[in-house]
Amino acid sequence: MTGKTARQCSSWVLHYLLAINLAMMAGCSGKNSTARYSASMGSSCYAKALPTSGEGGLAWGDTLKMARQKSMNNCIRYAGRSGGTPDTCQVVLAECRN
Template sequence: MCFSLMTGCSHRPVAVVGSKCYATAMPTVGEGGLAWGDSQRSARTTALDNCERYASRSGGTPSTCRVVEARCK
């Protein structure tokens, strides 16, 4: 797992400097997704896309992904 913006860990979603909104999406089974964006709508859309991708990779149920939290600073 990568925690540094300096190391260039492009395989992990990284908060864009200045992004004010985030969203988390979870499937019934498998890994979910987190995303940051300039608006709640963009964060929700990206979180759902990430959830579907990660749920598929983890043997979960991508069709059941739902946004469970979305907030702006």
């Protein structure tokens, strides 16, 4: 009887995991994932801005100036959302890769 119960339980668990996996894949299939990363793959410069408290922002851009501006905008937005200090955002890293 124990063997039969264990098989029923493992069968139920496998079906449950399969259903969750399919639901997660279905939820992501409608999103255009390449659109989110296309800017970072084509851009060669990046910058990171951080506030004194809260979350900062990382951004990619075609030029160093564009990457800095985007990262500052992201820092201000994310610091405000996370309860930080948006007015203290500063670019702490900015580079272009070759």
